[in-house]
Amino acid sequence: KKRKEEIEVRNTADQAIYTSEKALRDGGDKVPADVKSAVEKKVEAVRGALNGKDTEAIRRATNELFQEAQKIGAAMYGQAGPEAAPGGEGGPQGPGGPSGGEDVVEGEFKEA
Template sequence: KRREAAETRNQAEQLVYQTDKFLKDNEDKVPGEVKTEVEEALTELKDKLKGEDTAEIRTATEKVAAVSQKLGQAMYANTADGAGAAGAAAGDAGAAGQAKADDDVVDAEIVDDDKADKGQGGAA
């Protein structure tokens, strides 16, 4: 229970830092209404981090993550204006994929068949 609370808090703090940094770095490229929505969600999450309620922190973190996706979509939409709808759709998929990257970790081993064949005397 305590570990879960610490992990939730760490995840929330990382999200706050990354989102703040992204906003500052791309201040001129972010539409005003999206920026306001993200800032409000960030303020709410920062307030929840002052308390000890893990469920509230998790809920606020999910809200910031959702609004951050809108931020990413708005950024991709701005860069894909000339590329048409296909570019915007790819941007949306990229933003969603980036947000879930931590959850979909795949553990794999790369085997070079050529080296394996030589090392085993040609027997596969």
């Protein structure tokens, strides 16, 4: 069981590295230099943790990378915001809208 957990933590870390590096490549010039630098440092920290056997250190480094990598999306979508919605707020506000009495659960989406 402990070995399985270690493998899952390592796989998650590898996936976090891949996803973060891909986001940096895809974002290109839209990603501010300070965000890019911070994400690259976190990627290196995860790689360093992967060289060891401490599962908890890998998990911590991976979580820090996820938190830093979210800033890539925030930077990219923050710049695209005014262009993406030139018509302002839209959508139905009648009975089918957010106040339609349905059980709506809001949450955050996190790509793993």
